[in-house]
Amino acid sequence: xxxxxxxxxxxxxxxxxxxxxxxxxxxxxxxxxxxxxxxxxxxxxxxxxxxxxxxxxxxxxxxxxxxxxxxxxxxxxxxxxxxxxxxxxxxxxxxxxxxxxxxxxxxxxxxxxxxxxxxxxxxxxxxxxxxxxxxxxxxxxxxxxxxxxxxxxxxxxxxxxxxxxxxxxxxxxxxxxxxxxxxxxxxxxxxxxxxxxxxxxxxxxxxxxxxxxxxxxxxxxxxxxxxxxxxxxxxxxxxxxxxxxxxxxxxxxxxxxxxxxxxxxxxxxxxxxxxxxxxxxxxxxxxxxxxxxxxxxxxxxxxxxxxxxxxxxxxxxxxxxxxxxxxxxxxxxxxxxxxxxxxxxxxxxxxxxxxxxxxxxxxxxxxxxxxxxxxxxxxxxxxxxxxxxxxxxxxxxxxxxxxxxxxxxxxxxxxxxxxxxxxxxxxxxxxxxxxxxxxxxxxxxxxxxxxxxxxxxxxxxxxxxxxxxxxxxxxxxxxxxxxxxxxxxxxxxxxxxxxxxxxxxxxxxxxxxxxxxxxxxxxxxxxxxxxxxxxxxxxxxxxxxxxxxxxxxxxxxxxxxxxxxxxxxxxxxxxxxxx
DNA sequence: AGCAGATGGATCC
DNA sequence: TGGATCCCCTCTGC
Numbered sequence: 001x002x003x004x005x006x007x008x009x010x011x012x013x014x015x016x017x018x019x020x021x022x023x024x025x026x027x028x029x030x031x032x033x034x035x036x037x038x039x040x041x042x043x044x045x046x047x048x049x050x051x052x053x054x055x056x057x058x059x060x061x062x063x064x065x066x067x068x069x070x071x072x073x074x075x076x077x078x079x080x081x082x083x084x085x086x087x088x089x090x091x092x093x094x095x096x097x098x099x100x101x102x103x104x105x106x107x108x109x110x111x112x113x114x115x116x117x118x119x120x121x122x123x124x125x126x127x128x129x130x131x132x133x134x135x136x137x138x139x140x141x142x143x144x145x146x147x148x149x150x151x152x153x154x155x156x157x158x159x160x161x162x163x164x165x166x167x168x169x170x171x172x173x174x175x176x177x178x179x180x181x182x183x184x185x186x187x188x189x190x191x192x193x194x195x196x197x198x199x200x201x202x203x204x205x206x207x208x209x210x211x212x213x214x215x216x217x218x219x220x221x222x223x224x225x226x227x228x229x230x231x232x233x234x235x236x237x238x239x240x241x242x243x244x245x246x247x248x249x250x251x252x253x254x255x256x257x258x259x260x261x262x263x264x265x266x267x268x269x270x271x272x273x274x275x276x277x278x279x280x281x282x283x284x285x286x287x288x289x290x291x292x293x294x295x296x297x298x299x300x301x302x303x304x305x306x307x308x309x310x311x312x313x314x315x316x317x318x319x320x321x322x323x324x325x326x327x328x329x330x331x332x333x334x335x336x337x338x339x340x341x342x343x344x345x346x347x348x349x350x351x352x353x354x355x356x357x358x359x360x361x362x363x364x365x366x367x368x369x370x371x372x373x374x375x376x377x378x379x380x381x382x383x384x385x386x387x388x389x390x391x392x393x394x395x396x397x398x399x400x401x402x403x404x405x406x407x408x409x410x411x412x413x414x415x416x417x418x419x420x421x422x423x424x425x426x427x428x429x430x431x432x433x434x435x436x437x438x439x440x441x442x443x444x445x446x447x448x449x450x451x452x453x454x455x456x457x458x459x460x461x462x463x464x465x466x467x468x469x470x471x472x473x474x475x476x477x478x479x480x481x482x483x484x485x486x487x488x489x490x491x492x493x494x495x496x497x498x499x500x501x502x503x504x505x506x507x508x509x510x511x512x513x514x515x516x517x518x519x520x521x522x523x524x525x526x527x528x529x530x531x532x533x534x535x536x537x538x539x540x541x542x543x544x545x546x547x548x549x550x551x552x553x554x555x556x557x558x559x560x561x562x563x564x565x566x567x568x569x570x571x572x573x574x575x576x577x578x579x
Numbered sequence: 580a581g582c583a584g585a586t587g588g589a590t591c592c
Numbered sequence: 593t594g595g596a597t598c599c600c601c602t603c604t605g606c
Contacts (some may be wrong), residue, residue, distance in 0.1 A: 097601055103600085115600095172603095176603075176604095356587095381588085401588080429601075430588070431588085454600090465601080490603080505600080508604090
């Protein structure tokens with residue numbers, strides 16, 4: 001499928017919504033008239049009509065009102081489940097979610113309109129605040145222009161979008177997937193961490209070769225990184241307060257650090273590890289906790305480690321030459337979670353952190369002390385992730401819970417305000433893994449990012465949550481990929497470092513996406529396989545897909561398909577995008 | 580099938 | 593600073 005923009009998709013949604021709304025409101029009227037609640041339902045329809053901008057409808061209702069029915073003061077009329085007021089209802093109408101008009105827009109957070117009419121929902125640019133015009137440059141930027149710019153291509157190559165599910169493991173994990181990581185050298189190996197602390201290793205070409213190690217952590221795996229000098233070992237940071245180093249062959253995990261050596265001493269004492277990255281140059285694992293502190297640990301310390309001994313805090317390796325060893329460094333507001341750490345791919349001295357104090361911060365590794373950050377990048381709400389661009393390391397992409405992606409085009413330029421803010425729905429429900437927009441590591445122009453979408457869209461009667469590909473240099477929605485069988489939200493997405501492959505984690509399942517064109521032209525005749533885990537594990541091979549899928553459409557039409565029934569409908573024939 | 584629970588963040592007081 | 597309360601598209605297990 002060619003990359004599809006919102007502009008193409010949106011009119012379809014409008015049509016669905018119109019008929020849905022009209023139909024459901026007239027249904028309501030009919031039903032309530034029987035119940036003797038005519039006038040109330042009329043006023044309800046009227047408000048709904050206004051909300052959607054249908055003047056004719058209001059007139060019709062006015063006519064109906066003139067015909068006259070006695071007003072009733074006591075009723076069992078439904079109230080809005082959001083604001084508890086009568087006169088309107090919020091929630092799903094079929095597969096379309098109707099916002100409560102009393103609340104600010106759920107998407108852009110501005111008052112005066114709802115998500116349905118939000119300009120950011122219909123704009124092809126997806127709601128971009130353009131970069132302020134800059135005519136000042138600092139000396140570093142000239143260095144950037146001279147040294148890095150020549151390596152970047154002048155003409156942006158066409159994006160290749162992995163937009164079709166190629167294989168999947170359904171209910172692979174026993175809890176929701178929290179992070180994914182591709183093997184750095186073996187193309188087909190995908191690692192996944194889950195909320196329970198398990199780590200999965202899956203060969204998605206052989207598909208059935210999969211393993212879940214359940215003995216590594218006791219709760220959420222927040223981040224994983226491969227050992228840059230030994231790709232058979234992976235580090236993981238967990239909310240159990242430990243960093244593990246796991247041998248992928250054996251599954252034997254060694255604990256590199258334990259911040260809760262005395263066990264559970266109450267929620268105020270329990271330390272959880274979130275952000276993690278590895279600085280290859282300096283040979284250290286950087287990890288940050290839920291109290292605002294950064295810890296540095298020798299990456300190769302593991303070589304001297306014997307389980308089940310746990311390394312005490314005092315033997316952390318401190319790479320700083322002029323400060324005390326073994327000290328945690330406060331890098332974000334005390335008591336706030338530091339959810340992301342990223343080392344600059346080009347400048348090993350630069351570290352980027354982000355957290356719940358609404359800031360992303362840039363640090364010089366040579367001067368890591370509380371309050372000594374080089375720059376603080378403010379956000380309106382919690383920052384879920386912050387990444388340097390993968391090739392030049394000169395851009396920054398952040399995901400904040402204020403439903404905005406922010407892009408700084410050059411860390412050498414003016415960092416006072418982001419170059420762009422892109423409105424995007426990822427303000428998540430608390431029981432989801434936080435959304436993190438991630439760069440495409442293969443894009444030489446460093447402009448393509450992938451991020452899951454929280455809010456659903458009505459696709460042929462099904463409420464689906466697409467995975468968005470966004471050109472962060474323009475804010476344009478390059479593609480939204482979805483599959484009728486994936487009705488759950490996909491907050492975790494990872495693009496392959498070399499292949500045109502997307503891995504996404506949705507609830508307990510993992511999906512591998514490849515470009516549809518490839519299998520169509522037979523360049524790479526992949527067998528699409530789905531493995532369903534569970535009580536009776538069965539293997540399904542995707543058969544030929546017939547175009548006649550109206551049956552499924554009808555089944556899904558007009559209801560929110562987030563039900564167990566529809567979730568279990570994962571069959572070869574209905575795994576087909578209906579647009 | 581229906582419901583509780585998970586332990587998240589914003590906001591108000 | 594801390595407790596209470598609310599929440600909007602979850603998902604699972606009992």
